[in-house]
Amino acid sequence: MEISEACVRVPHDKPYRYQVGDLTVTRGSAWSGPGCHDGCGVLMFTDKDGKLVRVEGDPDNPYNQGRLCCRCLALTEAVNHEDRLRYPLKRDPQFRGDASKWERITWEEAFDTIEERFKYYRDNFGAESVSFWKGTGRDIATYISRLAWSFGSPNLTSGINGIACYLPRVFGCQSTCGNFYVGDYSQQFADRYDNPAWKVPEIILIWGNNPIASNSDGLYGPWITDCMHRGSELVVIDPRLTWLASRAKYWLQIRPGTDAALAMGMANVIIKEGLYDHEFVERWCYGFDEFAERVSEWTPARVAEVCWVDEEEFVEASRAIAAADGMALQWGVAIDQTKEALPGSQAMFSIAAITGNLEKPGGMIVPPELLQYIGGWGSEFLSPEQKEKMLGLKEYPFYRSGVTNASDQLILRACETGEPYVQKAAWIQTSDLLTGTGPDPVRAEKALLLNEFNVGVDLFMTVTMNKLCDIVLPAATYPERNGIRVGDGVQHGETINKAVDGGEVKSDMEINLELGKRFNPEAWPWETVEDMYSYILEPTGLTFEQMQEEAPVYLPYEYYKYEKGLLRPDGQPGFNTPTGRVELWSTFYANLGMDPMPAYHEPAPSPYSTPDKYEDYPLIIITGCRDFNTFHSENRRQEHLRAIAPEPTLEIHPDTAAAYGVNDGEWVWVEGLYGRAKRMIKTTPAVDPRVVATTHGWSHPEAGLENNFDVDDLNINRLLDWDSVGECGVGSNYKSSLCRIYKVTDES
Numbered sequence: 142m143e144i145s146e147a148c149v150r151v152p153h154d155k156p157y158r159y160q161v162g163d164l165t166v167t168r169g170s171a172w173s174g175p176g177c178h179d180g181c182g183v184l185m186f187t188d189k190d191g192k193l194v195r196v197e198g199d200p201d202n203p204y205n206q207g208r209l210c211c212r213c214l215a216l217t218e219a220v221n222h223e224d225r226l227r228y229p230l231k232r233d234p235q236f237r238g239d240a241s242k243w244e245r246i247t248w249e250e251a252f253d254t255i256e257e258r259f260k261y262y263r264d265n266f267g268a269e270s271v272s273f274w275k276g277t278g279r280d281i282a283t284y285i286s287r288l289a290w291s292f293g294s295p296n297l298t299s300g301i302n303g304i305a306c307y308l309p310r311v312f313g314c315q316s317t318c319g320n321f322y323v324g325d326y327s328q329q330f331a332d333r334y335d336n337p338a339w340k341v342p343e344i345i346l347i348w349g350n351n352p353i354a355s356n357s358d359g360l361y362g363p364w365i366t367d368c369m370h371r372g373s374e375l376v377v378i379d380p381r382l383t384w385l386a387s388r389a390k391y392w393l394q395i396r397p398g399t400d401a402a403l404a405m406g407m408a409n410v411i412i413k414e415g416l417y418d419h420e421f422v423e424r425w426c427y428g429f430d431e432f433a434e435r436v437s438e439w440t441p442a443r444v445a446e447v448c449w450v451d452e453e454e455f456v457e458a459s460r461a462i463a464a465a466d467g468m469a470l471q472w473g474v475a476i477d478q479t480k481e482a483l484p485g486s487q488a489m490f491s492i493a494a495i496t497g498n499l500e501k502p503g504g505m506i507v508p509p510e511l512l513q514y515i516g517g518w519g520s521e522f523l524s525p526e527q528k529e530k531m532l533g534l535k536e537y538p539f540y541r542s543g544v545t546n547a548s549d550q551l552i553l554r555a556c557e558t559g560e561p562y563v564q565k566a567a568w569i570q571t572s573d574l575l576t577g578t579g580p581d582p583v584r585a586e587k588a589l590l591l592n593e594f595n596v597g598v599d600l601f602m603t604v605t606m607n608k609l610c611d612i613v614l615p616a617a618t619y620p621e622r623n624g625i626r627v628g629d630g631v632q633h634g635e636t637i638n639k640a641v642d643g644g645e646v647k648s649d650m651e652i653n654l655e656l657g658k659r660f661n662p663e664a665w666p667w668e669t670v671e672d673m674y675s676y677i678l679e680p681t682g683l684t685f686e687q688m689q690e691e692a693p694v695y696l697p698y699e700y701y702k703y704e705k706g707l708l709r710p711d712g713q714p715g716f717n718t719p720t721g722r723v724e725l726w727s728t729f730y731a732n733l734g735m736d737p738m739p740a741y742h743e744p745a746p747s748p749y750s751t752p753d754k755y756e757d758y759p760l761i762i763i764t765g766c767r768d769f770n771t772f773h774s775e776n777r778r779q780e781h782l783r784a785i786a787p788e789p790t791l792e793i794h795p796d797t798a799a800a801y802g803v804n805d806g807e808w809v810w811v812e813g814l815y816g817r818a819k820r821m822i823k824t825t826p827a828v829d830p831r832v833v834a835t836t837h838g839w840s841h842p843e844a845g846l847e848n849n850f851d852v853d854d855l856n857i858n859r860l861l862d863w864d865s866v867g868e869c870g871v872g873s874n875y876k877s878s879l880c881r882i883y884k885v886t887d888e889s
């Protein structure tokens with residue numbers, strides 16, 4: 142049977158585009174840009190002149206059920222902004238950094254130049270001499286990857302040091318059970334909370350995640366509050382008292398970077414007290430005894446000491462988690478963003494496993510993916526010889542297990558040293574590397590300036606584009622282009638529908654299709670991007686145009702797939718691992734020569750691993766907490782969003798602020814081991830007196846490019862370095878570093 146027949150659809154009483162008085166309404170899904178990777182259902186209103194005047198949540202879309210967060214509500218301020226890039230630009234490389242030297246060019250000239258230069262480097266230095274930088278995983282990422290691979294370069298990277306976003310969680314989970322699991326909030330059903338098979342989670346364990354602000358990784362934050370209204374209780378593990386933490390049954394105020402210890406301790410309580418799901422463990426878990434032995438050293442007293450949590454609260458929270466009938470682990474990027482991220486996520490996931498919460502209503506689910514094209518689409522065009530040259534493969538054997546990201550710090554090193562081979566050019570699409578994506582922007586800038594030719598694609602002229610690039614291409618925002626949303630952990634398929642004519646801007650996909658055809662026509666056989674989308678959608682039996690009307694389209698979903706032989710390619714019952722069980726002792730890691738079980742590594746730097754440094758830098762700093770109104774480096778130009786948080790603040794405990802003699806609203810330098818940045822003091826009891834926290838990606842666009850939007854003073858990633866990645870090349874220090882603070886004065 143074709144998938145399309147088995148799919149569940151949401152009835153619409155109107156076509157995807159209709160008229161309301163003078164306004165045209167276009168139904169669609171929201172994806173970058175501007176940034177977000179959530180894909181809420183939107184209704185875009187355009188006036189007689191075709192201008193976007195309003196955006197509303199689509200009440201018919203089960204995903205967000207008519208709701209939108211402030212960033213989509215303020216979308217007109219991004220789409221219609223006067224600073225938008227509107228035309229392709231070029232600049233003589235000798236004037237890099239000088240914004241007055243950009244010249245408008247035609248798309249033809251831009252494409253011809255890029256084709257000529259990139260082919261020249263490929264022919265003379267190998268395709269690996271061109272690196273591809275792609276920022277966070279937008280719907281665009283798939284086409285950037287395909288462009289890199291079909292060009293022949295294995296050096297494709299997010300620029301997020303240690304691939305420390307999402308993938309450590311995915312690897313940590315897959316290494317244990319063969320799939321990636323997410324919490325069950327009924328998102329897989331078109332009728333959502335009304336679906337009779339679904340049950341509300343008794344406990345949602347929110348770990349290193351702030352979903353109502355971040356709506357991260359295919360989760361719409363208000364689903365958590367929807368579940369709370371239906372009875373869910375929360376356990377929150379976060380060094381900050383977030384809005385959700387303040388409403389939790391248990392809030393464990395963990396010391397940053399110690400999550401693996403806490404998770405092992407939690408597993409230990411659950412095992413020692415016999416609270417685990419005996420039947421599930423017996424039938425479906427592999428390596429339980431070894432695992433129990435490994436976690437046994439993590440007594441509650443030791444957890445309290447290492448993680449700075451209250452011992453009794455910790456034990457009670459562990460018991461509540463074990464007792465819950467339906468526990469959803471809602472894990473976030475904080476888990477990925479400490480140096481040894483893999484064992485931490487492995488430990489956390491083990492808790493969901495031994496408490497029998499896999500594939501159970503209100504527990505953890507593997508949502509069906511309409512299509513699985515996201516992961517390696519186009520990787521077949523990278524020859525084995527080219528793949529072998531991927532930077533990181535030699536240094537980190539773990540990268541051989543299907544990691545498609547090259548190591549960004551090794552690309553920078555190749556720029557700097559020409560080892561193991563030279564770098565000539567960079568393609569930077571949807572990344573503001575020097576404003577907030579990667580650590581140490583000073584090093585990244587110097588390294589990439591050594592390239593002969595850099596090209597950027599963005600919505601705005603960013604500091605990264607202006608400092609590094611020789612050609613900049615203007616990209617479309619989502620109301621200005623078509624696209625599809627399938628795969629990537631979501632449970633439905635839908636389309637991004639063009640509602641606005643963006644003039645000369647092109648969508649990222651159009652840009653990549655055009656260049657792809659020039660680099661490797663075999664890999665890009667489509668006439669238009671819509672043809673390309675229809676090709677991807679083929680297994681559903683729907684063309685792009687049909688999907689525009691039919692979307693969202695849901696796959697049928699079943700619980701307890703492991704019992705029914707629905708998880709393994711061989712159709713046998715069990716999990717998709719070599720032993721067919723949830724491997725608390727991972728054969729996958731063992732085969733890679735890694736520790737098969739979770740372990741705790743003290744973060745470095747930290748009060749305990751580097752006590753000498755702690756003397757000089759006596760505060761732990763968390764960088765990059767999400768807020769409602771910004772997405773990384775974006776949105777600072779949007780008046781209504783900027784008004785919510787006009788300046789970057791440093792969350793600091795009132796006692797600590799008093800000890801340093803600094804007051805609310807005062808500017809301080811926050812200095813770390815590698816550099817410093819300015820922040821405005823915001824006292825709050827929400828953080829431990831020994832810990833401070835701040836947001837990242839800051840700039841003052843109003844300061845102008847002649848002042849680099851003040852990024853040199855504001856980029857908190859100056860405190861971080863590129864070399865602090867986890868042992869296996871995964872994980873880095875964004876969320877746990879050390880700093881000191883002092884007032885900004887004329888002298889300082």
Ligand SMILES: Nc1nc2c(c(=O)[nH]1)N[C@H]1C(S)=C(S)[C@@H](COP(=O)(O)OP(=O)(O)OC[C@H]3O[C@@H](n4cnc5c(=O)[nH]c(N)nc54)[C@H](O)[C@@H]3O)O[C@H]1N2
Nearest residue numbers: 173174276277306571572573578598616764765773774837
């Ligand atoms: N200190 C600290 N640093 C962090 C983090 C942290 O927690 N702390 N988080 C890290 C994480 S998890 C991530 S994923 C990265 C994110 O890093 P990035 O993805 O680089 O972040 P953004 O600032 O959202 O986007 C970069 C650029 O993409 C442009 N853009 C947006 N939409 C589009 C589009 O549709 N097309 C094109 N061509 N351009 C577009 C924006 O204008 C912006 O200039 O940051 C990382 N950096």
Ligand SMILES: Nc1nc2c(c(=O)[nH]1)N[C@H]1C(S)=C(S)[C@@H](COP(=O)(O)OP(=O)(O)OC[C@H]3O[C@@H](n4cnc5c(=O)[nH]c(N)nc54)[C@H](O)[C@@H]3O)O[C@H]1N2
Nearest residue numbers: 349350351355357397398473474475766767771772773876
């Ligand atoms: N509005 C908005 N939404 C976003 C983004 C954005 O920039 N803005 N970025 C998107 C991207 S790319 C990502 S990756 C996601 C990330 O989404 P989240 O996972 O929600 O990211 P954060 O807010 O950085 O971190 C979550 C929480 O972890 C806590 N935390 C910090 N350190 C630790 C620690 O060591 N242990 C524990 N247990 N908790 C810790 C922080 O205090 C914070 O409350 O959000 C996505 N959505």
Ligand code: SF4
Nearest residue numbers: 171177181210213356
């Ligand atoms: S989470 Fe917010 S910004 Fe993202 S698609 Fe939904 S409403 Fe838009």
Ligand SMILES: [Mo]
Nearest residue numbers: 277306307474
């Ligand atoms: Mo991310």
